[in-house]
Amino acid sequence: MSIFFDSIQHQTSVNVSQLCIGLDTDPNKIPQILKNDPDPIFSFNREIIDATHDLVCCYKPQIAYYAAVGAEKSLEMTMQYIRDKGIPILLDSKRGDIGSTAEMYVEEAFERYGADAVTINPYMGMDSMEPFLARKDKGIFILCRTSNPGGTDLQNLTLGSGLRVYEHVAKLAVEDWNTNRNVGLVVGATRPDEISDIRKITGDMPFLMPGVGAQGADVQALMEHGQGGPMIINSSRAVLYASNGSDFSVKAREVANATRIEVNSHKIEQL
Amino acid sequence: MSIFFDSIQHQTSVNVSQLCIGLDTDPNKIPQILKNDPDPIFSFNREIIDATHDLVCCYKPQIAYYAAVGAEKSLEMTMQYIRDKGIPILLDSKRGDIGSTAEMYVEEAFERYGADAVTINPYMGMDSMEPFLARKDKGIFILCRTSNPGGTDLQNLTLGSGLRVYEHVAKLAVEDWNTNRNVGLVVGATRPDEISDIRKITGDMPFLMPGVGAQGADVQALMEHGQGGPMIINSSRAVLYASNGSDFSVKAREVANATRIEVNSHKIEQL
Numbered sequence: 001m002s003i004f005f006d007s008i009q010h011q012t013s014v015n016v017s018q019l020c021i022g023l024d025t026d027p028n029k030i031p032q033i034l035k036n037d038p039d040p041i042f043s044f045n046r047e048i049i050d051a052t053h054d055l056v057c058c059y060k061p062q063i064a065y066y067a068a069v070g071a072e073k074s075l076e077m078t079m080q081y082i083r084d085k086g087i088p089i090l091l092d093s094k095r096g097d098i099g100s101t102a103e104m105y106v107e108e109a110f111e112r113y114g115a116d117a118v119t120i121n122p123y124m125g126m127d128s129m130e131p132f133l134a135r136k137d138k139g140i141f142i143l144c145r146t147s148n149p150g151g152t153d154l155q156n157l158t159l160g161s162g163l164r165v166y167e168h169v170a171k172l173a174v175e176d177w178n179t180n181r182n183v184g185l186v187v188g189a190t191r192p193d194e195i196s197d198i199r200k201i202t203g204d205m206p207f208l209m210p211g212v213g214a215q216g217a218d219v220q221a222l223m224e225h226g227q228g229g230p231m232i233i234n235s236s237r238a239v240l241y242a243s244n245g246s247d248f249s250v251k252a253r254e255v256a257n258a259t260r261i262e263v264n265s266h267k268i269e270q271l
Numbered sequence: 272m273s274i275f276f277d278s279i280q281h282q283t284s285v286n287v288s289q290l291c292i293g294l295d296t297d298p299n300k301i302p303q304i305l306k307n308d309p310d311p312i313f314s315f316n317r318e319i320i321d322a323t324h325d326l327v328c329c330y331k332p333q334i335a336y337y338a339a340v341g342a343e344k345s346l347e348m349t350m351q352y353i354r355d356k357g358i359p360i361l362l363d364s365k366r367g368d369i370g371s372t373a374e375m376y377v378e379e380a381f382e383r384y385g386a387d388a389v390t391i392n393p394y395m396g397m398d399s400m401e402p403f404l405a406r407k408d409k410g411i412f413i414l415c416r417t418s419n420p421g422g423t424d425l426q427n428l429t430l431g432s433g434l435r436v437y438e439h440v441a442k443l444a445v446e447d448w449n450t451n452r453n454v455g456l457v458v459g460a461t462r463p464d465e466i467s468d469i470r471k472i473t474g475d476m477p478f479l480m481p482g483v484g485a486q487g488a489d490v491q492a493l494m495e496h497g498q499g500g501p502m503i504i505n506s507s508r509a510v511l512y513a514s515n516g517s518d519f520s521v522k523a524r525e526v527a528n529a530t531r532i533e534v535n536s537h538k539i540e541q542l
Contacts, residue, residue, distance in 0.1 A: 024372065064368060064375035070383055072343060096392055097335060097365055098419040100508075101295065104335035112341055121367055123394040123414060125421020143394060148369040150396020157439065160429040165436065168428065237371075 002182035004117045004139030005206060007088045008232065012057040018267070019260045020090065021052055022210070022236025023061040023078065027069055033246045041066070041074040044248075046081055048240060051249035052256045058088040058117075060208075060234055079113050088116045090208070090232075094143060096121030102131045110138060117141060119186055119208070122169055129177065136180045139206070144169045144198060147188025147211035166194070170201040184208055187226070189217035189233065195225040204229035212259060213238025219259075223266035233263050273453035275388045275410030276477060278359045279503065283328040289538070290531045291361065292323055293481070293507025294332040294349065298340055304517045312337070312345040315519075317352055319511060322520035323527045329359040329388075331479075331505055350384050359387045361479070361503075365414060367392030373402045381409060388412060390457055390479070393440055400448065407451045410477070415440045415469060418459025418482035437465070441472040455479055458497070460488035460504065466496040475500035483530060484509025490530075494537035504534050 001009075012018055023045055030040045037043045049059065059082050066075040082089050091113055095105040109118045109132075117139030120132050132140045145155050145166040155166040163171065173183050187198050189211030198207075207226055211217035213235035223231070239259070243251035272280075283289055294316055301311045308314045320330065330353050337346040353360050362384055366376040380389045380403075388410030391403050403411045416426050416437040426437040434442065441456060448454050458469050460482030469478075478497055482488035484506035494502070510530070514522035 026375075062368075062372055062375075064366070064372045064379065068375040068378035068383065070343065072341065094366075094368055094392075095335070096367075096394075097333075098417070101333055101335045104297075104333075104339040107339035108335065112339065121365075121392050121394050123367075123392050123425055124417050124419060125424030125426070127419050127421040129421070146369070146395050148395055148398050150398040150400070153396030153443070154394055154436065154440070155396070157436070158431040160431060162431075165425065165428070169425070172424070 002139055002180065003137045004088060004182065005230070007116065008057055008139070008230070011088055015054055015056060016264065017055055017057050017260045018231055018233050018263050019056050019256060020058045020060050020208070020232045020234040021048070021056050021239050021256060022092065022234050023048070023059055024236040024240065025065050029241050029244065031244045031246065031248045039074055041071050042077045045074070045078040047249040048252050049081060049085065051253040052239070053085045053087055055253070055256045055260050056087060057232060058090050060090040060092050062092045062236070076113060079115070083114060090117040090119070090139065090141070091115035092119050094119045094121050096124045096128050098124065099127045099130060102128050106131045106135065110135060119143065126176070133177055133180060133182065136182055138182055139184055140182050141184040141186050141208045142169065142173055142177065144173070144185040145188050145191065145194050146186060147190045147215050147217070151188055167197060167201060170198045174202050174205065178205070186210065189222040190215060192218065192221035192225040195222055199226060199228045202229065206230040206232065208232045208234060210234040219262050220266050223263065233259070235259050273410055273451065274408045275359060275453065276501070278387065279328055279410070279501070282359055286325055286327060287535065288326055288328050288531045289502055289504050289534050290327050290527060291329045291331050291479070291503045291505040292319070292327050292510050292527060293363065293505050294319070294330055295507040295511065296336050300512050300515065302515045302517065302519045310345055312342050313348045316349040318520040319523050320352060320356065322524040323510070324356045324358055326524070326527045326531050327358060328503060329361050331361040331363050333507070334362060334364045347384060350386070354385060360385070361388040361390070361410065361412070362386035363390050365390045365392050367395045367399050369395065370398045370401060373399050377402045377406065381406060390414065397447070404448055404451060404453065407453055409453055410455055411453050412455040412457050412479045413440065413444055413448065415444070415456040416459050416462065416465050417457060418461045418486050418488070422459055438468055438472060441469045445473050445476065449476070457481065460493040461486060463489065463492035463496040466493055470497055470499045473500065477501040477503065479503045479505060481505040490533045491537045494534065504530070506530050
């Protein structure tokens with residue numbers, strides 16, 4: 001396993017938590033109390049991190065929210081703040097491009113922002129992923145079956161082989177892409193039966209599972225169907241925007257802890 | 272057709288050109304003569320644009336190159352500089368994420384950077400593309416069959432229906448995704464037979480065709496096989512790095528013009 005997966009395992013055991021909090025920090029949803037802050041985005045993240053860092057196995061900033069408003073500096077500061085707490089960071093960027101461009105995205109994720117892991121998109125195939133996969137020290141989560149409604153449009157098409165596209169992606173991940181033992185899969189937590197399908201193909205490959213909270217996934221079902229390997233359970237909006245009052249960080253902690261405890265109550269397999 | 276496709280058609284006819292120059296500006300490849308410039312990236316782009324803006328139908332900055340080194344400001348200035356010349360801008364960012372995140376990427380492309388068109392990745396399906404597709408004024412180029420070696424890994428899988436994945440994407444683009452007449456497809460210029468397959472499915476849908484120049488596509492073959500609808504032919508590295516001496520912009524112009532003329536010599540269908 002890569003250094004990232006080791007550090008996730010360590011953090012999971014220290015905090016007794018498989019919870020990842022997604023830092024999808026929407027400037028329009030930042031509580032009024034921070035609106036006059038010189039850097040509302042970083043201040044919001046800092047308060048969320050202060051309130052939850054003993055409850056998580058990692059954080060997952062979603063880069064789109066920062067890019068939309070030119071808040072790269074706030075993201076850099078957030079990454080540094082998380083790093084100073086000793087918590088692993090998964091940068092959710094879902095990049096995918098030809099090899100020479102992919103190298104630039106590798107630099108963005110790992111050199112510029114210092115991420116420990118990333119999400120990537122497999123549509124452009126092996127050479128678009130290879131610069132990421134070459135990073136033995138990092139965690140590389142490849143989109144397999146995503147939690148959104150449109151996830152079925154291409155991912156659930158049935159191939160001539162009888163496999164669905166997402167099953168074929170899982171198969172390639174195991175057979176061809178994981179030579180450095182640094183690959184995980186993004187497996188949407190909203191379709192329990194499909195989680196089982198993917199687990200059967202991938203053995204103990206780590207899953208990043210978005211869909212809990214605002215997207216409404218059933219925690220018990222996903223914990224049962226995903227068993228057999230490490231699972232990182234992500235919640236973003238339900239934690240971040242638990243309250244828009246001055247108690248936002250207290251409420252975020254409550255929701256995060258409730259999710260952590262719910263996950264643990266169904267836990268069969270440890271990270 | 273969207274405002275973008277109208278403006279591409281206009282620019283194609285003004286400059287008698289289907290050539291798009293990709294601004295994949297690699298800081299490591301900027302000529303020595305600009306190395307001590309306060310903003311080598313913007314200065315390089317400005318000189319390339321000054322030398323070629325009468326030879327192109329649009330420019331296509333590749334966002335990864337700017338993101339890798341924190342050069343968002345240089346990209347913003349480049350976008351403004353191109354806009355001031357009246358040339359359409361296609362931002363190559365290949366984003367794809369769940370709806371709420373996709374809205375942030377829409378803001379990045381169109382509000383922050385003021386792009387006229389973008390590239391997007393279809394792997395996450397309709398709701399991940401919908402915020403882009405809703406922009407009737409813009410051009411939305413969806414990855415269909417990409418020019419890189421790994422393009423075959425998923426895109427060329429055969430479905431139970433007998434179609435390959437890229438053909439299915441082309442079909443969905445025509446039947447489901449193009450209600451605002453603002454959709455184009457990214458069709459790699461390196462596989463002429465597949466260009467024909469896609470053209471048959473899509474009628475006169477515009478194609479963005481990377482692969483000419485450094486990636487070695489055969490211009491005659493792609494012009495013949497792609498006929499039947501507008502084609503934007505992209506070259507990036509072969510133009511930008513035609514010389515690394517003080518004559519770089521002169522040499523870039525020579526290569527750009529030679530490519531433009533070669534494309535025109537095989538032209539059967541006008542934009």
